[in-house]
Structures are given as C-alpha cells and as structure tokens.
Amino acid sequence: MPDSESRVKPADTLWQRCNGCGEIIYRKTLESNFHVCNRCGYHFRIGPEEYIRIILDENSWEELDADLIAGDPLRFPKYPEKLREARQKTGRNDAFSYGRGMCGRIPVVFGVMDFGFIGGSMGSVVGEKVARAIRLARKESRPLIIVATSGGARMQEGIISLMQMAKTSAELGLLRQARVPYIAIPVDPCTAGVMASFASLGDVIISEPNALLGFAGQRVIEDTIGEKLPPGFQRAEFMLRHGLVDVVVPRRNLKETVVRILSVLWYRHQSL
Amino acid sequence: MPATQNQGWLDFEQPLVELLDRLEEVTALGAAQEVERIQKQIEELKLKLYSQLTPWQRVQMARHPRRPYTLDYIERICNDFVELHGDRAFGDDPAIIAGLGKIDTVPFAIVGHQKGRDTKEKLARNFGMPHPEGYRKALRIMDLAARFEVPILCLVDTPGAYPGIGAEERGQAEAIARNLREMALLEVPIIVIVTGEGGSGGALAIAVGDRILMQENAVYSVISPEGCAAILWRDGSKAEEAAAVLKMTAPDLLSLGVIDEIVPEPPGGAHQDWDEAAKLLKKAVLANYYYLNTLPGSELVSRRIARFNSIGVFQTPENNPRQ
Numbered sequence A: 001m002p003d004s005e006s007r008v009k010p011a012d013t014l015w016q017r018c019n020g021c022g023e024i025i026y027r028k029t030l031e032s033n034f035h036v037c038n039r040c041g042y043h044f045r046i047g048p049e050e051y052i053r054i055i056l057d058e059n060s061w062e063e064l065d066a067d068l069i070a071g072d073p074l075r076f077p078k079y080p081e082k083l084r085e086a087r088q089k090t091g092r093n094d095a096f097s098y099g100r101g102m103c104g105r106i107p108v109v110f111g112v113m114d115f116g117f118i119g120g121s122m123g124s125v126v127g128e129k130v131a132r133a134i135r136l137a138r139k140e141s142r143p144l145i146i147v148a149t150s151g152g153a154r155m156q157e158g159i160i161s162l163m164q165m166a167k168t169s170a171e172l173g174l175l176r177q178a179r180v181p182y183i184a185i186p187v188d189p190c191t192a193g194v195m196a197s198f199a200s201l202g203d204v205i206i207s208e209p210n211a212l213l214g215f216a217g218q219r220v221i222e223d224t225i226g227e228k229l230p231p232g233f234q235r236a237e238f239m240l241r242h243g244l245v246d247v248v249v250p251r252r253n254l255k256e257t258v259v260r261i262l263s264v265l266w267y268r269h270q271s272l
Numbered sequence B: 001m002p003a004t005q006n007q008g009w010l011d012f013e014q015p016l017v018e019l020l021d022r023l024e025e026v027t028a029l030g031a032a033q034e035v036e037r038i039q040k041q042i043e044e045l046k047l048k049l050y051s052q053l054t055p056w057q058r059v060q061m062a063r064h065p066r067r068p069y070t071l072d073y074i075e076r077i078c079n080d081f082v083e084l085h086g087d088r089a090f091g092d093d094p095a096i097i098a099g100l101g102k103i104d105t106v107p108f109a110i111v112g113h114q115k116g117r118d119t120k121e122k123l124a125r126n127f128g129m130p131h132p133e134g135y136r137k138a139l140r141i142m143d144l145a146a147r148f149e150v151p152i153l154c155l156v157d158t159p160g161a162y163p164g165i166g167a168e169e170r171g172q173a174e175a176i177a178r179n180l181r182e183m184a185l186l187e188v189p190i191i192v193i194v195t196g197e198g199g200s201g202g203a204l205a206i207a208v209g210d211r212i213l214m215q216e217n218a219v220y221s222v223i224s225p226e227g228c229a230a231i232l233w234r235d236g237s238k239a240e241e242a243a244a245v246l247k248m249t250a251p252d253l254l255s256l257g258v259i260d261e262i263v264p265e266p267p268g269g270a271h272q273d274w275d276e277a278a279k280l281l282k283k284a285v286l287a288n289y290y291y292l293n294t295l296p297g298s299e300l301v302s303r304r305i306a307r308f309n310s311i312g313v314f315q316t317p318e319n320n321p322r323q
C-alpha cells in the first residue's frame, strides 16, 4: 500500500518535537514511554494499534467486521475520493475497529476509533460497528471498552450520520438493562456527535491528561459568545472538575485503572 | 399575526405581500368584486411562489420569522395545557417547553423547542437553542409521562444545542446523549414532528420516536448549510449550494428513509395560516397516535430500536450493498 509518510526524511522519524514543552525527544524513548513526554507529561495522540497494545493483553485482539465499507447515500461532493484517501493513509476501511480481547485476563469487547480517518467522524460504518460491538458485549456478556476520538458526525453522510448517534445510544440502553459494564475512554480530541452519544454514556468515563472533550468546537463557541475561551476550557481536567468524567489518568496507568474497575464491577462474573 | 404587518417576509415573497396589502385596502373599502379578484390573484401567486421551492428556500421557510412555534401549536391543538418547568437540578430553560395536556380527549406530554418572536423574547428563549437543563427537563417530563402510560409528542424546531461556556460546563454532550439512550427505552408512543429547523444533535435530543414526521417546509440536518459551506468551500456564504448538497428537506428525508411521513402545510406555508397549520398537524398527531396505541409498550421499544438500527448505508467487500 503506497504511503506518503514513508517519504518523510529519516531525521524526522528519529526525533520528535514535544508540543507541550518544545523539547526534542528521541522517538524510541517516546515509544517506550507510552508516547508521553518525559519532561512535561504531554500526551501525544496515538492510533488504534497503540491503544490495543496498551489496553489489551498481549495477542488477545481478534478484530471483527474490519471489511465494512461506507456507501455514499447523499452522493456528496468528493466523498468517495475522501474515503479512498483515508483508507490509503490509515490502512483501515473506516474510523472504528472492534473485536474480542482480554483485559487483565477478563474477556471484553474492545473498540477504538482512528482520528486519522476523516477526523474519526461517525458515518454509517462507525455507527453500525459501534452498535455491533455493543450488541456483542450484551450477547456474550463481556464488559465493553471503547476508546473514542472524533470530531463528530460525518457531514458527508448527512442526516444518516446524525441517526448513528441515536442508533449507538439506543443499543447502550439495552446493554445497561442487561447490566453489562461499559467503560468509555474519550481521548484527545473527542467532541460533537460522538461525545453527544456513546462516548458520554459510559458507566465509568476515563480520560487522559489535557484531552480536549466537549460538545461544541472551540471556534464555534468563540464566534457565538464573541470572546476568547479561558485556558484549560474543555480539557479533561475541566471535565473532571465539572463532574463530567470519572477519572483522568496518565496513559501508563490507563490499563491498570480499567482492570481495577472491571475487577470490582465484574467480580461476580469472574468468580463463577 | 396580521398578514399586512410587513415584518419578516422573505425576499421572494414580496409580490405576495403587496397583494395582501392591496387586499386589506379593498376589503376596508368594501369593494366586494375587487376583493374576490385579488383573492384569486393571491391563490395563483401562492401556487407559483411555493410549489417548486429550492432547498435553500425551504431552509428559509423553516426559519421563517412568521412561522408558528411550539407554543403557537400547543395553544391550537391542546386543551388545558399545563407547562411544567425546570430540571430539578440547575434551572429552567426557556428554549424548551414541556408540559401536560389533552389533544381532543387523548392525554399527552408535549415537549418542544421554543423560539422567540420579538427581539426581547428571542433573547429570553435563546433563539430556541437549549442548554443541558432544557434537555434534562424534557427527559424528566417524558419519563414522567412513560411512568403513567401517557404518550409523548415532540415538536422539533432549533438551530441547534447552544454552544456556550455554561452549556459545556453543565454537560451539553452528556445531556443530549442521555436523552438519546433514555428516549429509546420509554414504553409509550412517541410521535416526533420537525416543525421548523431540525438542527443536528440539538434537535435529535428530543427526536427519538416511533413515528418521525416533518412538516412540508421543515428541514433536518446534521449541520447547518452555513456550517457545511464553511467546511467544504471555506465560505459560509455558499449556504445555498450546501443546502442542496445536504439533502435536508422533508422529501429528501422521506426518500432516505429517515422520516415516516410529511405533514402538509396550508398553501404558501404554515406562516400564512397558523390555525390551518395547527389543524393539519393535529390530524397527523392523532392518526399516528391511534395506530401506535394498538402496540404494547415493549413492542414499541423493540421496534423503535430496530428502526434506528436499520439506518445506515454500507457494504461488505463482496459488494453486497445493504441499507
């Protein structure tokens, strides 16, 4: 698969400048530290593979429905091209992957979004796969973990993408009735249609330091109210202070936190 | 609102306004023949102006400053309406109306977005853009209705949920998401009618129902045409083109399978005749209610969830398109 990024100069692939403190960091060091800056704690955005590696037990990931492909219900200008580009860039068919896995030896259903795929936007494929992940968790009685990062609904699928918000949330209603736990992990950035549906509906919501989380985009808010937003607005710590997420943990503690919570909520099922 | 009070009419309606003014003059003079002649002209002009509206004109109609709003409909379709206020946690949001009343003899809980008519009321109602406490109030009343087996009517008319500091601090995203989840599970008939602007998540948050209807000139979209144009062409003034691209009119949504039915409006749109618009809306509400009322609550819920589950256009690599 052709990859435009393979042509990046070697020097750039070895070193990375920190967006937090400006320090030049050796990429290998960054990788061994969960893509977090050693000096200032800045959390670099990472992709689905990294989250799978960080949260799931080794070699336990078994992906499902990776082959679902978006249609073009509105015949929206340049949407097929945009999809093609995104597929080439990410090597994925759409912005959400899910499957079975183990987390701290607990069988779970795990799902993760890819912000690199059209901004992690939710169209029919994301909506369908999230709904299937939720249903699988209910049918197999496995706790559900979803790492969500998204700019919202996919404009190119118009009203169809808006309806995915209702679709995923309704399925979560059934999961809740079935008393299967759902841990939502919205990470940087997670806003709009995804935050206003499944990413906000976790029984427990965990996020990472400084992640941007919220409903409206910052520019939209600034344009509406006619003033600059205060520093830290809509960041994970702001969400924590306002009672909207349960816990903000550094990435290196993410898995441990998930396992601790599940080992309590799922205690009865484990000891069967 | 008297037709000749020349406020709020759209540019393409100006010829009609002139005729309406003329009609008022000749009526005052008691010139019966002339009155009849102008009335006929008006009917013909309406047919010409409104029978082939462009998507952008539909958007303008949906946002028409003279269009009836939720309370205008409630006044006309509902007996003994009692408005109920507040989310029991933070406050009362005037951008959302919630309450109990009867339509004919059928008890209903009604929730709806509420826009303001004049500048003062527009500000008070925040242009129909709710805060989280508005969505929480709506859910509180819908949940109340469900516990007493009372059907629910939702009237949707909002540019969107309010993008502001307080709204974020109080969990706008969570409030919307929770409504989506909880509305799916309410074991009573839910009839949704988009009466004006169906503005994205802020509209959907009170629009998860068993029957989803749109008035003839309503629009419903994931993003405003202005917002779409700004993203697509970095030019918000191309909203007219974006309106066409987004497929946001009632006929569009019907053919996409997202809505069930289009509620007709009086000739020239709901703003020409509020009473008639309300009558047509009421007829649609009751017809749908009598149908839904034959189904047990659990059946309503499973059909409602199946309905949303079926929305989506994708394919597997065997090139096996599925809707």
Ligand SMILES: [Zn+2]
Residues within 6 Å of the ligand: A018, A019, A020, A021, A022, A023, A037, A038, A039, A040, A041, A042
């Ligand atoms: Zn740093």
